[in-house]
Amino acid sequence: MQNDNKRFVERDRDWHPPAYAPGYKTSVARSPSQSLVSLQTPSASELTGPDFRRLRMGRYDNDLLMNFREDPALAGSAGLPAGERIMMFGRVVDQFGKPVPHTLVEMWQANAGGRYRHKKDGYLAPLDPNFGGVGRCLTDEQGWYRFRTVKPGPYPWPNDVNSWRPAHIHVSVMGPAISTRLITQMYFEGDPLIPLCPIVQTLRDPEAVETMTGRLDMARSRPMDCLAYRFDLVVRGELQTYFENQ
Amino acid sequence: MKQPNSQPTAALLLRETASQTAGPYVHIGLALDVAGLPERDEEIWNRMARPEAEGEHIEVVGTVIDGNGDLVRDALLEAWQADARGEYRPEFDLEQPFNGFGRTATTAEGASEWRLETVKPGAVTRGDGRVMAPHINLAIFARGVNIQLQTRLYFEDEAEANAACPVLNAVESPARRQTLIARREEVDGRVRYRFDIRLQGEGETVFFDF
Numbered sequence: 046m047q048n049d050n051k052r053f054v055e056r057d058r059d060w061h062p063p064a065y066a067p068g069y070k071t072s073v074a075r076s077p078s079q080s081l082v083s084l085q086t087p088s089a090s091e092l093t094g095p096d097f098r099r100l101r102m103g104r105y106d107n108d109l110l111m112n113f114r115e116d117p118a119l120a121g122s123a124g125l126p127a128g129e130r131i132m133m134f135g136r137v138v139d140q141f142g143k144p145v146p147h148t149l150v151e152m153w154q155a156n157a158g159g160r161y162r163h164k165k166d167g168y169l170a171p172l173d174p175n176f177g178g179v180g181r182c183l184t185d186e187q188g189w190y191r192f193r194t195v196k197p198g199p200y201p202w203p204n205d206v207n208s209w210r211p212a213h214i215h216v217s218v219m220g221p222a223i224s225t226r227l228i229t230q231m232y233f234e235g236d237p238l239i240p241l242c243p244i245v246q247t248l249r250d251p252e253a254v255e256t257m258t259g260r261l262d263m264a265r266s267r268p269m270d271c272l273a274y275r276f277d278l279v280v281r282g283e284l285q286t287y288f289e290n291q
Numbered sequence: 292m293k294q295p296n297s298q299p300t301a302a303l304l305l306r307e308t309a310s311q312t313a314g315p316y317v318h319i320g321l322a323l324d325v326a327g328l329p330e331r332d333e334e335i336w337n338r339m340a341r342p343e344a345e346g347e348h349i350e351v352v353g354t355v356i357d358g359n360g361d362l363v364r365d366a367l368l369e370a371w372q373a374d375a376r377g378e379y380r381p382e383f384d385l386e387q388p389f390n391g392f393g394r395t396a397t398t399a400e401g402a403s404e405w406r407l408e409t410v411k412p413g414a415v416t417r418g419d420g421r422v423m424a425p426h427i428n429l430a431i432f433a434r435g436v437n438i439q440l441q442t443r444l445y446f447e448d449e450a451e452a453n454a455a456c457p458v459l460n461a462v463e464s465p466a467r468r469q470t471l472i473a474r475r476e477e478v479d480g481r482v483r484y485r486f487d488i489r490l491q492g493e494g495e496t497v498f499f500d501f
């Protein structure tokens with residue numbers, strides 16, 4: 046009966062994109078037609094989750110400028126990826142604003158030309174010999190995380206005749222439990238492709254799109270080095286019920 | 292605009308960051324080997340139990356099938372389960388014999404099966420004192436899946452426990468309950484459970500909200 050005096054704020058399913066969103070064509074055959082079965086009584090199955098504090102991170106796991114190089118002999122700027130250098134950082138908090146420390150944040154992205162280092166990506170834009178496109182880190186005591194990378198390029202994809210993804214970074218966060226597990230995408234403030242994207246449009250509320258927008262933070266940008274984009278992640282709030290179970 | 296939830300303090304709450312599909316290239320971030328990327332020293336993957344782990348060692352395999360009956364070849368799955376004694380152990384450490392969390396993926400070629408190496412979990416007692424039959428929680432992420440689908444895998448050879456499980460019984464339709472039961476097979480003396488996930492249509496797997 047571990048942790049059973051805990052609950053999470055109910056997930057608002059109208060805020061998240063619906064499973065069936067025909068403007069995003071792949072969702073049509075991949076969305077359940079039956080209703081979800083609601084679990085009325087939470088149990089440890091949902092209220093617990095993995096704690097990754099002991100997962101050993103490599104030195105450059107959160108530094109995409111440094112963590113991939115086809116030719117390890119390349120040094121200096123010859124060994125760095127092409128594109129706009131950025132720092133992506135933010136805080137993981139719950140819906141009450143409480144920081145979520147020591148939680149795993151993972152991210153992946155296309156290179157500056159919009160090409161992913163994935164067997165299945167055949168876009169015209171070339172691979173970058175100095176860019177892999179994957180990062181991970183644990184949040185610190187106050188819930189902060191940070192990555193150094195390049196700004197990904199937009200890329201075309203088959204949906205409508207001429208669909209383009211806005212520049213985005215895929216972000217995965219565990220949070221304290223299976224109930225808080227979330228995968229999202231960070232978009233870049235001011236990108237004109239955001240409102241045109243069928244995947245962004247799976248969201249019905251423009252305010253929900255705001256929660257996925259990284260904002261330019263000049264104060265944290267490094268002169269003569271990189272711009273900074275802040276992206277806070279909000280996971281479901283944890284409620285203590287204060288009742289003893291019999 | 293609809294008010295968030297029905298909870299009285301909703302207006303004081305921050306809104307949860309909205310979900311987006313993990314997309315076709317989820318493997319780059321969460322399954323590096325499948326993407327063709329070099330693996331790091333420690334990766335979270337599908338070998339949840341080492342030979343010395345306590346309990347009955349099992350293999351769990353399955354496919355993911357869409358509403359057209361076609362294989363979903365780019366799905367990523369996450370498993371979360373109790374140990375053989377029915378306890379959830381949050382500490383994830385690749386040095387220990389058993390981890391309750393694992394990841395797996397369907398494959399672009401061949402039979403497109405996902406696979407986990409684990410031990411059979413014990414029954415878990417809920418806060419209200421009721422006992423849930425042994426089960427593995429599974430979350431499915433994929434291109435075209437806008438927020439992860441959450442299901443549970445139960446075991447065919449636990450018929451008595453399954454019949455008494457309050458979560459299985461929360462599924463009204465007995466036929467739909469069957470979609471949560473993995474079938475036991477023995478292959479070369481090893482125990483394997485098969486659990487095919489149908490996202491839509493005939494035989495659609497039960498998915499949970501919690």
Ligand SMILES: [Fe+3]
Pocket residue numbers: 210213215314316
């Ligand atoms: Fe993408």
